[in-house]
Amino acid sequence: MIAKFALNQGMSHYVLVVYRMAIASAIITPFAILLDRESRPKLTFSILAKTMVLSLFDPVLDQNLFYIGMKYTTVSFSSAMCNMLPAFAFLMAWIFGLEEVNIRRLHGQAKVLGTIVTVGGAMILTLVKGPAYMLKSFPAELSLTALICVFGLVEAVVLALVVESRSNTVWSINLDTNFLAVIYGGILSGVGYYIVGVVIKERGPVFFTAFNPLSTIIVAILASIITAEEMYVGRVIGAIIIIGGLYLVLWGKSKDKSSSPAQSEMEVKTDQDIEINQ
Numbered sequence: 001m002i003a004k005f006a007l008n009q010g011m012s013h014y015v016l017v018v019y020r021m022a023i024a025s026a027i028i029t030p031f032a033i034l035l036d037r038e039s040r041p042k043l044t045f046s047i048l049a050k051t052m053v054l055s056l057f058d059p060v061l062d063q064n065l066f067y068i069g070m071k072y073t074t075v076s077f078s079s080a081m082c083n084m085l086p087a088f089a090f091l092m093a094w095i096f097g098l099e100e101v102n103i104r105r106l107h108g109q110a111k112v113l114g115t116i117v118t119v120g121g122a123m124i125l126t127l128v129k130g131p132a133y134m135l136k137s138f139p140a141e142l143s144l145t146a147l148i149c150v151f152g153l154v155e156a157v158v159l160a161l162v163v164e165s166r167s168n169t170v171w172s173i174n175l176d177t178n179f180l181a182v183i184y185g186g187i188l189s190g191v192g193y194y195i196v197g198v199v200i201k202e203r204g205p206v207f208f209t210a211f212n213p214l215s216t217i218i219v220a221i222l223a224s225i226i227t228a229e230e231m232y233v234g235r236v237i238g239a240i241i242i243i244g245g246l247y248l249v250l251w252g253k254s255k256d257k258s259s260s261p262a263q264s265e266m267e268v269k270t271d272q273d274i275e276i277n278q
Contacts, residue, residue, distance in 0.1 A: 001222060003067060004075045006181035012170040013067035014160035016181060019173065021059060021153035023186020025146065028194065032146035040140045047138050048147075055151035059189060060159060075227070079219040141197035148193055 007013060032040075041047075070078040138144055164170050173179050199208045224230070 001075050001219065001226065002177065002181045002184055004070055004227075005177045007067060007071045009177055011178045011181070012160070012164055013064055013071065014156070014163050015170050016067065016178075016185065017060065017063045018153065018156045018160050019182040020063070020185035020189055021149055021156050023183060024188075024190035024193070025149040025153050027187060027190035028142065028149055029146040032140075032142040036140045036143045040143045041138055050137075051144070051147045052151050052155075055148045056155050059148070059152045060155045064156075064159070074223065076216070076220045076223045079216045082215070139201070141194055141201065144197060145190070145193040149190060 003016065006016060066078060066082075173182060196208060
């Protein structure tokens, strides 16, 4: 919502992304240098190349495209569209083996159904995250976050210079909503990417993206209060459906976490015995 106010005042979203990544880099890089100095793996060309590609998609393209969409629509609509992420995250994680789904078991069915319900609620209401793979080959969340922010800054600067080359005034920042959007966005990126990395490493990408619907609900409520967006019955119903889908996914994930390998092996053998007997 802060970014929406800044964009409505004429701030370039290309410049907003540049300043946002500059703040994020300044915040997270010192912590990465100090706290990861003993545990940080060796930086290879492959790691640097993957990080550059990752930062190009998110934050550079991801944030710019999001801001473009939000500029021509509303904050609640833009937030609601982000609820497509759990479905994509679930499918991609399933395809690439980051998410285990036993469709014959109840909690496996709950994860599938919860994802479908969550996305359905988002539609009524109005790219798996790359770190999942990077953290396997470079398990240092702070350093990876710093690299993403720094590479994102460089790429965002290049993009902004090319697109906004005819105007120098777009780079001016005053102590107003634009300044607040830059500072808040920078802190959000710096801290947010690190938290995302930790959560994905511990619980997987589906668990992380399942919480996007809560953002939509909060934004819809705030937008109705602050920007006077009309609250339709469909939005309320959609919010309720989203919460139901969210907790279905989380319940399925909790069963994955609590199931022991020995228990799963016994269940598989039992299923095989039943099939043989049949």
